[in-house]
Structure formats: C-alpha cells, structure tokens
Amino acid sequence: MAAPRFHELEIAAVRNETPDAVAITFAIPEDSRDTFAFLPGQYLTLRADIDGEDMRRSYSICSPLNETGHRTVGVKRIEDGRFSSFAQTLKKGDRIQVMPPQGRFTAQIGGDHDYLLLAAGSGITPCLSIAKSVLAGEPNSTVTLLYANRNSSSVMFRDDLNDLKDRYTTRFTLLHVMDEEVQDVEIMNGRLDAEKLESLAGLGVIDPKSADAIYICGPEPMIRSASTAMAALGVDEDRIKFELFTPAPGAKPAPAPKPKAAKGANGASHGAAVEIILDGARRTIEVDASTDTVLTAATRAGLDLPYSCAGGMCCTCRCKIVEGSATMDENFSLEPWEIEAGFTLSCQARPDTDRLVLDFDAQ
Structure with a gap:
C-alpha cells in the first residue's frame, strides 16, 4: 500500500464554535470519497506554508459516518500556536493540503455497545464523531459523554451536543464539568481528574466497569489521570482507548524498545x-x-x-x-x-x- 499523500481540498464552510475555536468543513470530491473514507475517531493532517515554513498539524474529524460529501475538523487556538492561529483566518473557498484520514483512536460501528467518552476542551472532536456515528448507526447502543471545560463559553460544538441530547433522549447522556464556573450540581464543578472520576463512579453517575470501551481525549495530563483512574476502578486495559498528539512539556514516554535488528546489521552507530x-x-x-x-x-x-x-x-x-x-x-x-x-x-x-x-x- 502506498504511503499517504496530501490532496488539495476546498473549504466548504467555516463556523465559529467559541471565541478561539472554529469548525472547518472540507468538500470531498466524489472521486476522492473512497480515499477520505474514515472510522469515527480518526484525524486529518493539514499542511500549509506559514511565513515561508512548511507546517503540518493533525486535527480530529468530528463528522459522523453518514456525512458522505464533507469532513469537518475542530481547531482551537492555542497559545503561541502558529498553525492553530492561521486556521482561525481560513474562510469558505480557500484551498488547503489535507492528508487522508489516519489514526487508531477509533470505534467500529455495528452491534450493541455502551460507550463512555471522556473529553476535555478540543478533545471533544473525535468523541463527537464517535457519539454521532454510534447513536445513528447502532439503534440499541448508549453513549455517556463527560465533557470538561473552563466555562460555558469555551464549550465547543454546544449546538451539536444539545441536538444529540434532544434526539436520543434515552440513549445519550451528556455531563458537563466546569472548573471556572459554578454549576448547580456540586460534583460537576472542578477539574476532570482521577479524584473526580472516582467520585462520579462511586455515586453511580458513571459506570466505567460496564462500558464496552472508554474513549479519552484531551490534554496529556488529563489523559494520564483518567486512564489511571479507569484502571483503578477495575476497567481492563484493552477497553481504555486514548491517543496523544501533544504531550505536556517535559513529558517522557516509557523508554522506546529497540526494534529487532534485521539480517545484515553490524552494530555501527552513525554515518x-x-x-x-x-x-x-x-x-x-x-x-x-x-x-x-x-x-x-x-x-x-x-x-x-x-x-x-x-x-x-x-x-x-x-x-x-x-x-x-x-x-x-x-x-x-x-x-x-x-x-x-x-x-x-x-x-x-x-x-x-x-x-x-x-x-x-x-x-
């Protein structure tokens, strides 16, 4: 199979989601629809020349599977983020280089499932695609989404989420956690960390052990904390799904194992x-x-x-x-x-x- 290549796509729409986030929708030509077929949770890599520098960034698809002619990504401006700032200036009719969908943070559609989604900030984008696709494609499945933000004004895709809540009243549960805005229910105030998740599970607000899979997307510290909490609550490792794009400053993974040497290796170090x-x-x-x-x-x-x-x-x-x-x-x-x-x-x-x-x- 050939390595993935960039394709030039036209922007069909740009929608402001929050003061610092936009949803960008690309038109997919009919002859490229197989190329841009995707699984819920995958991402697109965008490429642009910004101030003379070739820059690439990956953004998760938030479209449902039944949206055949378009692909939408959500882009939130980050501090000193050159590409995310550039993305805020894009408009309908602009053209940009886009790589076909990739990624392993995916949900297969078909069957009956009970999914728990844990998202923070722009981590909502793949979770939205998963929720929309599961609810539309699996009539007996349920989705619980726990979504953390600073305050109401920073909630991306609020209208989409409310539409899901209204359309799937018995199968979709939406819970907001805010750390800079006081909500009526005390347990939903504060950060979405291990302590919060353990408290929510203890009160029966969420039931991680009964979930067929748990999808976690957000900043690296939140992902690490939530994954640890899920494991502590007895969730099998293979049911905890997450994907990293931007680790916290100074974060280090476990030491990378050395790949098995193929025949012909002679032990030289460089050159x-x-x-x-x-x-x-x-x-x-x-x-x-x-x-x-x-x-x-x-x-x-x-x-x-x-x-x-x-x-x-x-x-x-x-x-x-x-x-x-x-x-x-x-x-x-x-x-x-x-x-x-x-x-x-x-x-x-x-x-x-x-x-x-x-x-x-x-x-």
Whole structure:
C-alpha cells in the first residue's frame, strides 16, 4: 500500500464554535470519497506554508459516518500556536493540503455497545464523531459523554451536543464539568481528574466497569489521570482507548524498545547509508545518527516523507526496517507487536548500522 499523500481540498464552510475555536468543513470530491473514507475517531493532517515554513498539524474529524460529501475538523487556538492561529483566518473557498484520514483512536460501528467518552476542551472532536456515528448507526447502543471545560463559553460544538441530547433522549447522556464556573450540581464543578472520576463512579453517575470501551481525549495530563483512574476502578486495559498528539512539556514516554535488528546489521552507530522505499521507488541518503533522525535528514535531502506531528505520537511516519537496525528517541504510538515486527517511526529513528533500509509502503 502506498504511503499517504496530501490532496488539495476546498473549504466548504467555516463556523465559529467559541471565541478561539472554529469548525472547518472540507468538500470531498466524489472521486476522492473512497480515499477520505474514515472510522469515527480518526484525524486529518493539514499542511500549509506559514511565513515561508512548511507546517503540518493533525486535527480530529468530528463528522459522523453518514456525512458522505464533507469532513469537518475542530481547531482551537492555542497559545503561541502558529498553525492553530492561521486556521482561525481560513474562510469558505480557500484551498488547503489535507492528508487522508489516519489514526487508531477509533470505534467500529455495528452491534450493541455502551460507550463512555471522556473529553476535555478540543478533545471533544473525535468523541463527537464517535457519539454521532454510534447513536445513528447502532439503534440499541448508549453513549455517556463527560465533557470538561473552563466555562460555558469555551464549550465547543454546544449546538451539536444539545441536538444529540434532544434526539436520543434515552440513549445519550451528556455531563458537563466546569472548573471556572459554578454549576448547580456540586460534583460537576472542578477539574476532570482521577479524584473526580472516582467520585462520579462511586455515586453511580458513571459506570466505567460496564462500558464496552472508554474513549479519552484531551490534554496529556488529563489523559494520564483518567486512564489511571479507569484502571483503578477495575476497567481492563484493552477497553481504555486514548491517543496523544501533544504531550505536556517535559513529558517522557516509557523508554522506546529497540526494534529487532534485521539480517545484515553490524552494530555501527552513525554515518549510515539509509535506503528509503516510498511509493515503490528507492532513494539512498546519508544519516548521521549523532545529529539527525531519518526524517530530519530526509527532509534536508529533499525527500517528502509522510509525517505529521514529528514527535513520535501520531504514527504517520511509520515504516518497516527491512535491513539493518535503528533506535527511536521516543515512542508514544507504536505497539509492542509493531516494534517486534520491525516497524519504527522515521521522526524518531536513528540508524545503529552502516546500512539501513526502511520501507514506507509496508503495512
């Protein structure tokens, strides 16, 4: 399978959600609808030239599956965020480079499920897609959404959420948690942290142990805290789903296991010849592991490798080691079985051997 590539899409609509967040809807041409097919919870990577710099950012799709001709993402401006600030200026008719949907934070539609969604801030975007798709596609399923914000004015997609609440009165439960605005129900005030979740479970407001899956999306500290709380409440690890795009400053993952060396590895540390297989073509570049990852060296050499976050979180730059060996600086996204099978992240990979062959077409 070919590596993902960018497509130029036209913006069909831009809607203000809050004073610092917009919903951007892309028109999907009929001949590209298979390319942009998605699972609820996946994201789009947007690309733009901003002040002469090629920048890419990933934003989760908030569209339901039955929205065939459009894909909508929510973008919240972050402090000093050049791309998120640029996104606030986009308007209907503008065109922008968009990579087809990717991501593993997904819900399969079909059957009967009881889902618990925990979202904070712009983390609502994938959860909204999951909620809409499950409620529309599974007539016997239920969804409980616990959504944390500073105050009412910072709630994204309020109208969409209220519409779901009105349409699915017996199957959708919406609970708001506010930490800068006092609500009538005391337990719903404060931060959405482990203590809050344990209290809500203890009062029977949420029932994590009965959920078929728990989807968590928000800032990295909230994800870590909520995941820990769910595990402490007895939820099996395989039912807790989350995805990281922006870890907290200074956050470090568990040490990345070294991928299993393929035949031909000889133990050299840097100054490697790295052969890239991409879209069936081969090109060799030089990579000094003491100064560069494969991605930074490839970019300098003029190779347009697939990538998005460049921080070891999104898996867009995943590739397979065919020959040689490499070690990752960090790994927030590859599963142990993928590392054992020889996959690595080019944005984090540094060659261990004089020769390294990476296949970006391998799945």
